[in-house]
Amino acid sequence: MKVWIDQDLCTGDGLCEEIAPDVFTLLDDGLAYVKEGDKIFSEPGGVExxxxxxxxxxxxxxESAEECPGECIFIEA
Structure with missing residues (x-):
């Protein structure tokens, strides 16, 4: 399975990081990004x-996608 975050919709609430810290992280810009192990997909973010x-x-x-106030988490098979 794969996941990405639309940073344009991200509210920076941090619920995703609280629920799934192995998959999501907030960076200094206050937005959430996905990660794969130690690699953070911040350049570029979004669908890329x-x-x-x-x-x-x-x-x-x-659960992170369902609880996200910005509805910015997208899961793909």
Missing amino acids: GLAEFPDSQLDAVI
Whole structure:
């Protein structure tokens, strides 16, 4: 599975990072980005920052997307 964040919609609330810290991180610009291991997909972000995540994180990623106030988290198969 893959996930990306539309930074134009991100409110910087940080719920995604709280729910799934292995997949999401907030950077100094106050916006959330996806990560794959130690690699943070911040340049570019958005749809170009599509990161794979392990199946074990699926429930947390779905919860992050559902709880996100900016509705900016997109999950792809």
